[in-house]
Amino acid sequence: MNEKVKTDYRVKYEQLLAEFSALEANEQRQQDLLRSLLNRVLFAVDKAYPELATTCQSLRDVMRKTGDAPLPIAVLQPGIEQLGEAIRRIEASSLAPDRAELNEQTQAAEKADVRDFLPLLLERVAFTEAMEARRAKLLEVLQNPRDLTLNSVLIDRAASLINDMRRALEQEKIELTEFLQQLTDALSEIDQSTLMNLGDVQTQRESQQALNTAVTAQVADIDRTVADATDLDELKRVVRERISRISEHIHSFRQAEDQRLNTVELENQAMRDRIARLEVSRSHLQEQLVASTQKMLRDTLTGLPNRLAFDERVTLEVARMRRENGALCLAIWDIDHFKKVNDTFGHQAGDKALHVVGKTLNKLIRDVDMVARYGGEEFVMILPRANLQQAFVVLERIRETLANTAFRFKDQPLKITLSCGVAEFSANETHEAVLARADEALYLAKANGRNRTEMAH
Structure with missing residues (x-):
């Protein structure tokens, strides 16, 4: 594996790490919006339903304990559902004749409050294209003065939409994490392959040194034989024998070298195939990240930056x-x-x-x-x-x-x-x-x- 390929992939690795950090920052902004939504909802509930103050405070306590960490949706969900059920019971009982007149102004004020702040919130959250239709449909309901949907239902729908958006971001983050792990593994393989290639070079040097030593020894024997020879036929026999041994050493060296080169080529081809697959995955993921980032930074209604x-x-x-x-x-x-x-x-x-x-x-x-x-x-x-x-x-x-x-x-x-x-x-x-x-x-x-x-x- 040459140094240029290693450098290129390390650069791409660092770029993906930067994109991963941007995705995490974007997820934090979505978390902040979700936290803001819950705070506004709890404020509206406190204002309209004083009897639910204890439930609202318990949810605030859970949110406060998380600090800057992601909101524990699984922990908050039961409390939110309990709050929604309580609101539905109160609104249902408010339809009774003895309470209708008493709650008329409160309901109108609370309805206006919910229908005023939810559209503002939904317009400020960057939704994916797949969720844009749901957002537009909910906005249409919120902006329809004749719509009779209960506020608790509207709040549930908005929270569900933002939660789904958060889960989509989480899935995107998981996919990016998995790919980064694959890339990390590939870089480790490249490093390992480099070490193996260095080992092969050392083995080749040792084989060449062994061949040179053997050839030198046989040549030295020939020199001694020539110097000591008294019989021409005996000299010819010894020289032929030494030359035959030299040929055997060279043949063995070539066989070992061919086998080593074949092994290295197979390993390099496997690595090239792996890198080609990673390149396809990286390009696809990068296109998804670019498209996702562009959508996150655009207002869907006007097409302007958000x-x-x-x-x-x-x-x-x-x-x-x-x-x-x-x-x-x-x-x-x-x-x-x-x-x-x-x-x-x-x-x-x-x-x-x-x-x-x-x-x-x-x-x-x-x-x-x-x-x-x-x-x-x-x-x-x-x-x-x-x-x-x-x-x-x-x-x-x-x-x-x-x-x-x-x-x-x-x-x-x-x-x-x-x-x-x-x-x-x-x-x-x-x-x-x-x-x-x-x-x-x-x-x-x-x-x-x-x-x-x-x-x-």
Whole structure:
């Protein structure tokens, strides 16, 4: 096995280890989202059903004890099922006449709370293509004001969907782990083969040395015989005998060498076949990982980068800004009166509006900029190498273009405007802090009449 092949596979091995680490980081983000979902659900249950506070607290205790470790789903599942069953009993009893009036406002508030935060959560979780249909169907139910599905059922469906997503990531992780183990074994075989080849080289040297010693000894005998010979016939006989022995030594050496070379070639061919199979597996797995990563970083509705992609990109841009001592701005966009669009034209129109707005924003940004869907009707934008005033000019141009664009839905005119808040990084400021200031500027734009851009100071 030559050094180039060994080096290539060690490089690929290190690349796969890096991809494995990225997969683990992605799994941690999914864990964080699941933890956030459970906390929000427990908060909603506490608010709507004070009598279930003890059950909620026991679930929180289990979550707290895990620390940063993955949530123990098997341990939490019985408590979650018990909580869901308790909610179903309470909701069923609330239909009785003596409690209907008392619980009407509580149920409405709790229903609104669940149906408000679950869509936001589901939009922020990156689902695989296989699970996207389930997510879209659940969102459709959540956004239907006429739907009568119990909140406990909706929560169960959302939790089940995220759990299935987590299990899919776990399976992906297992497959990658198995392949890495195969690759590790192959590298061990290559190392072993290298040691064997070194042993073969040593054996060959010893065989050659033995042949040289034997030939030298026979030649020396011939020299002595010639020097001491008195009979020509006897001399010829001895020389022929010595030459015959030399030929036998050479023949034995060649046979042993041929056998050794045949064995080495068989071992090398077996290793080449193994490496070829590993290469096919590696290519297939790498394609799956690339496709999976791309899906994880894309918002399925708009096709734009999602919040995870934004977090990755903004980290790179902040590092670049500090390295170059340059400028960097973050902006938040929000579609004006988006709820009115949904209520007037339906959620299909709302989804269409999000898709068109996202596509338009992506067309209007500079080459160095990035726009991502942040959740709901909000979009975030990264503007590298632009100070606050420069970013304001870019954003105003985009806002005016959108405001003057004629949108239509099913041949009906649809007026869409956006409000925007923008903030510039200051020394040692985190991107979360800059986003918070941009968000304050966005609220100011809303308060000042919408369809405008405000700068954070």
